[in-house]
Amino acid sequence: MNKPQAASMYESAKKIYPREIGGRFDTLSKLATITLLGLFYVVPWLNWDERQAVLFDLPARKFYLLGLTLWPQDFPYLALLLIIAALSLFFFTALAGRLWCGFACPQTVWTEAFIWMEQLTEGTRSQRMKLDEAAWSLTKFRKKASKQFLWITFSMWTGFTFVGYFTPVRELGADIFAFNIGGWTLFWGLFYGFATYGNAGYMREQVCKYMCPYARFQSAMFDKDTLIISYDEKRGEPRGGRKRSVDHKAAGLGDCIDCQLCVQVCPTGIDIREGLQYECIACAACIDACDSIMDRMNYPRGLVRYTTEHSLHNERTDLLRPRMFVYATLLVILVGGLVTSMAARTPVILDVIRDRNSLYRELPDNIVENIYTLKIINQSNDARDFSLSVSGVQDIVLDGIGDSVHVDGGGVLSVPVRVRAQRDNVQGINTIVFSIEALDDPSVAIEEDSRFIGPTY
Ligand code: SF4
Numbered sequence: 001m002n003k004p005q006a007a008s009m010y011e012s013a014k015k016i017y018p019r020e021i022g023g024r025f026d027t028l029s030k031l032a033t034i035t036l037l038g039l040f041y042v043v044p045w046l047n048w049d050e051r052q053a054v055l056f057d058l059p060a061r062k063f064y065l066l067g068l069t070l071w072p073q074d075f076p077y078l079a080l081l082l083i084i085a086a087l088s089l090f091f092f093t094a095l096a097g098r099l100w101c102g103f104a105c106p107q108t109v110w111t112e113a114f115i116w117m118e119q120l121t122e123g124t125r126s127q128r129m130k131l132d133e134a135a136w137s138l139t140k141f142r143k144k145a146s147k148q149f150l151w152i153t154f155s156m157w158t159g160f161t162f163v164g165y166f167t168p169v170r171e172l173g174a175d176i177f178a179f180n181i182g183g184w185t186l187f188w189g190l191f192y193g194f195a196t197y198g199n200a201g202y203m204r205e206q207v208c209k210y211m212c213p214y215a216r217f218q219s220a221m222f223d224k225d226t227l228i229i230s231y232d233e234k235r236g237e238p239r240g241g242r243k244r245s246v247d248h249k250a251a252g253l254g255d256c257i258d259c260q261l262c263v264q265v266c267p268t269g270i271d272i273r274e275g276l277q278y279e280c281i282a283c284a285a286c287i288d289a290c291d292s293i294m295d296r297m298n299y300p301r302g303l304v305r306y307t308t309e310h311s312l313h314n315e316r317t318d319l320l321r322p323r324m325f326v327y328a329t330l331l332v333i334l335v336g337g338l339v340t341s342m343a344a345r346t347p348v349i350l351d352v353i354r355d356r357n358s359l360y361r362e363l364p365d366n367i368v369e370n371i372y373t374l375k376i377i378n379q380s381n382d383a384r385d386f387s388l389s390v391s392g393v394q395d396i397v398l399d400g401i402g403d404s405v406h407v408d409g410g411g412v413l414s415v416p417v418r419v420r421a422q423r424d425n426v427q428g429i430n431t432i433v434f435s436i437e438a439l440d441d442p443s444v445a446i447e448e449d450s451r452f453i454g455p456t457y
């Protein structure tokens with residue numbers, strides 16, 4: 001009797017060699033890659049008012065975005081911005097499918113750049129396949145080494161740029177040349193560089209297939225009116241090879257000549273003719289590929305095209321459907337709220353900290369005194385003088401400071417102050433109000449409540 005054989009459930013991933021193809025969508029994809037990568041690498045080098053235009057200064061807990069300085073107190077804006085970004089993703093996915101994945105996702109754009117370097121050093125798809133199969137030789141070593149040199153240099157530059165969003169990039173560059181770089185800075189630079197090298201150089205489509213959570217839940221945002229890339233089965237089948245001169249309709253054939261070009265160009269290695277698959281990142285390379293074949297055969301373009309399930313079944317496609325209205329309304333409300341609150345934002349923060357060591361002090365002439373520390377944060381980029389006052393109790397006065405205080409642009413000033421009032425006016429616990437106002441602009445003013453404690457006897 002034959003013994004049962006143990007079968008392995010593991011299948012190693014097959015390397016995909018996407019074939020290069022030109023066309024409308026390839027041009028769009030290249031434009032998107034150049035624009036997005038260009039922005040990533042250039043933005044840290046831009047200056048605004050003699051400082052880096054975009055800098056997430058974590059040690060100082062300040063985020064600089066062009067003329068805006070965001071402090072930890074501005075976290076609600078950041079949270080709102082993230083909610084708007086997520087909602088925009090839902091809106092555009094419901095409307096146009098995986099546009100983000102195909103043209104704007106960092107994994108896609110960096111993979112594009114890495115594939116371009118691979119083509120530059122190792123050649124076309126068939127040359128790359130032959131090179132991988134060939135035994136090691138001087139030529140193979142030279143080509144592989146050139147590719148690795150480009151990949152590693154680009155990855156290191158990417159890691160450097162990433163850290164440059166968190167540390168002033170010019171100082172970072174000077175520190176690197178002086179071999180004077182901190183441990184954490186080095187770690188994050190190498191980590192991001194290595195992640196880029198691994199994800200865009202080797203993992204590629206596997207990140208989209210197995211690691212990306214968005215690929216898993218995006219189907220929940222799809223409906224029969226969502227724009228998808230699809231093969232027109234009714235028009236294409238039965239598929240089969242034929243000469244260009246053959247009247248394929250008379251021969252009982254559809255428009256698909258089964259050339260496999262759409263499969264060869266696919267960066268995730270799938271066959272679009274098998275229907276909508278979660279591995280499809282909607283890069284539209286198969287549209288360009290199939291259109292080029294249709295042109296060659298003198299058939300109308302669009303056997304593989306952007307369409308909707310309704311349209312494929314000759315039904316009406318509805319762009320204006322309830323979920324689009326819900327997403328759009330929420331987006332308008334949130335963006336409106338963000339813009340309004342940012343426009344109304346006062347660029348100064350006042351924190352009042354009451355001295356906890358003593359409830360109050362009694363002074364001669366029936367005067368009661370409480371001590372506070374006022375923390376003034378000037379969120380604007382320009383230095384400002386502020387006047388300070390206190391109110392809420394009859395004849396209450398502020399002591400211990402001059403007529404005004406000076407706070408540097410983006411600076412924090414702690415001012416110890418004494419507040420005094422007549423004993424008869426401040427029995428028990430009283431609410432008082434501290435106010436500050438910029439001397440150069442009365443609209444830059446803010447108030448903060450606190451407690452004034454007096455005797456109860
Ligand atoms: S099936 Fe077409 S659109 Fe989808 S990933 Fe492959 S080439 Fe891109």
Ligand code: SF4
Pocket residue numbers: 231236255256257258259260261262263273289290293303304
């Ligand atoms: S590229 Fe077009 S014609 Fe060629 S196999 Fe794909 S669908 Fe068929």
